[in-house]
Amino acid sequence: MNTTGQRAEGLNLTPFRGLRYDSDRVGSLAAVTSPPYDVVVRPDGLHHLESADPHNIVRLILPQAAAPEARHEQAADTLRSWLDEGILVPDAEPALYVYEQRNGDLLQRGLIGALELSEAAEGIVLPHEDVMPHIVEDRADLMRAAGANFEPLLLSYRSEGTRTGATAVIERAVERTPLLSTTTEDGFSHRLWSVTDPAELAEIREDLSSRQALIADGHHRWATYLRLRAEHPRGTPWDYGLVLLVDTARYPLRVRAIHRLLHQLPLSDALAAVRGSFRVRQVEGPLSRAMEALASAATESNAFLLTGDSTYHLVDRPSPELLARTVPADRPEAWQRLDATVLHATLLDHVWRIPDDPAHIAYIHDTVATVAKAERDGGTAVLMHPVREEVVRELAREGVTMPRKSTSFGPKPATGLVLRSLAH
Numbered sequence: 001m002n003t004t005g006q007r008a009e010g011l012n013l014t015p016f017r018g019l020r021y022d023s024d025r026v027g028s029l030a031a032v033t034s035p036p037y038d039v040v041v042r043p044d045g046l047h048h049l050e051s052a053d054p055h056n057i058v059r060l061i062l063p064q065a066a067a068p069e070a071r072h073e074q075a076a077d078t079l080r081s082w083l084d085e086g087i088l089v090p091d092a093e094p095a096l097y098v099y100e101q102r103n104g105d106l107l108q109r110g111l112i113g114a115l116e117l118s119e120a121a122e123g124i125v126l127p128h129e130d131v132m133p134h135i136v137e138d139r140a141d142l143m144r145a146a147g148a149n150f151e152p153l154l155l156s157y158r159s160e161g162t163r164t165g166a167t168a169v170i171e172r173a174v175e176r177t178p179l180l181s182t183t184t185e186d187g188f189s190h191r192l193w194s195v196t197d198p199a200e201l202a203e204i205r206e207d208l209s210s211r212q213a214l215i216a217d218g219h220h221r222w223a224t225y226l227r228l229r230a231e232h233p234r235g236t237p238w239d240y241g242l243v244l245l246v247d248t249a250r251y252p253l254r255v256r257a258i259h260r261l262l263h264q265l266p267l268s269d270a271l272a273a274v275r276g277s278f279r280v281r282q283v284e285g286p287l288s289r290a291m292e293a294l295a296s297a298a299t300e301s302n303a304f305l306l307t308g309d310s311t312y313h314l315v316d317r318p319s320p321e322l323l324a325r326t327v328p329a330d331r332p333e334a335w336q337r338l339d340a341t342v343l344h345a346t347l348l349d350h351v352w353r354i355p356d357d358p359a360h361i362a363y364i365h366d367t368v369a370t371v372a373k374a375e376r377d378g379g380t381a382v383l384m385h386p387v388r389e390e391v392v393r394e395l396a397r398e399g400v401t402m403p404r405k406s407t408s409f410g411p412k413p414a415t416g417l418v419l420r421s422l423a424h
Contacts, residue, residue, distance in 0.1 A: 009124075009209060009210060010124055010209045010211045011124060011211045011245070013096065013116075013204065013205070014114045014116060014240060015096050015113065015195075015196070015201060016095070016113065016114040016242075016420050017094050017095075017421075018095065018097060018194075018418040018420065019088045019089070019091075019421050019424065020088065021088060022088070025087050028182065029417070030182045030185065031053035032053050033414045033416040033417060034056060034061065036217070036412050036413075037061040038220075038363075055082060057416030059075070060078060060079060060148075061150050061151060063075040068141065072142050072144075075145060075146050076146045076147070079146050079421075083421075093196055094196070095194035095195055096111050097113070097179075097193065097194055098110075098112075098173040098174065098192070098193040099112050099190070099417070100191045100192075101188050101411050102189045102191075103186075103187050108246060108251045109174065109250075110170075110244050110251070111195075111244070112152055112192075112242070112243070112244050112245075113242075113245070114241065114242060114243075114420060115155075115241055116240055125213050125214075126215065126397065127219050127223075127401060128219075128392050128401060128402050129219045129402050129405065129407070130401050131220050132220070135220045136220050147421065147423055148419060149242035149420040149422075151242070151413070152242045153243050154216040154217040154243075154244050154409060155214065155215060155216060156216045156245075156246050157208075157211045157212065157248070159211075159249045165207025165208075166207045166247065167247060169203055172200075174191070178191040188414070190417060192417055192418060214392065214393050217408065217409050219404070225241035242419075253410060254409070255387065255407055255408070255409055256386050256407070257383070257385055257407070257408065258364070258408045259363070259381060259382060259383050260370075260384070261362040261364055261374055261380075261381055261382075262352070262354060262361060262379050262380040262381075263360055263361070263379045265354060266379070267311075267379075267380045271306060271315075273351050274315055277318060278317060278319070279314075280314070282312065282313050283305075283313070283314050284312070287307075287368065287371060291305065291383065293305070293314055294314060294385050298339070298385035300317075301316050302339050302342040304343065304382050304384065305383040306382060307375075307383065308374040308379055323336075327345045328345065332398060332400055334395060338402060339384055339385060340384070340387075340402055340406040341402070343382065363405040371383075386407065386408075387407055
């Protein structure tokens, strides 16, 4: 896929023949899209998406069957069926795709392409979070069975902020008629353009050849790409993985926290266990006001907002002696001070003694959904304040990973607008 035959020292984003829905064969493009597989959090989320259109992409990214093997084969069979029926159609020629998301004042533009997964890429693409092996295994099984990348992971890099290179190509592309345009139910409009001109592709390649990228979203997909690349001989489509690359000097991402839902820990027990080691204060609602109190407290110390019974409790100012005993000292000070570090090393491991597995902890991006589920199930919602992007990037450059699910960068790309088949 690298037409120059030369190995780039930085990012090597290459064209591919995207698989896209035939708009004449589905109800609407919006109805066949989905959030990323790990962001489908609403209680009826799967049913809602499956009901939106019989060809919704969720049938590929989250197939439903009793056994994992059956789920993966079901996704592969569904993909083959949709290709045979012309529901999904490969584009005529390889392209990079300019992707735009807009919602009010928020505008994000980037490039979707197949990123080379060379050995050097592991130092060029910087992860900042640990991953859960069982999720990597599941995603790898799905990609093997289907022979496809269904959704891009989100990478960010920082240019000099000038309108040159990839940025210039993007801004020329958006003046043309898009391949598709749709608005999803979350209010975001989405547009997609293809870039096939050899001169523009060369312009992008030259610009990115010295760039380094941070994984903003999709650590498990990145780990899956690397695992699958290692399983196959070099010179195959498995040498590449589907990504969306965004220049945050031009289009800054939003950084949000990912919250924890502790299924089996009642709120009263959670609060009783932390008293004496943390300052605990009840704060007034509603949720938005309580989150403002959390943001204010987080400027001074580690801080968490606990809820689960319609009351809100601010937990902050941990005991220095407790932190010294529980937080590993073999990492940089910035890592030791992270709220996610203190949550996992101190609260979960030491105070609450809760194992980090799906039976005990759920990771939820949406604040309202986290609170609602805690109240419904009788558990404890641990609401987090987001970490700054500069902290994330600096730790990643030092090769230090944060506790898993520490951040949520966005907006995330809609799944289903363009897919990558390894057979086309």
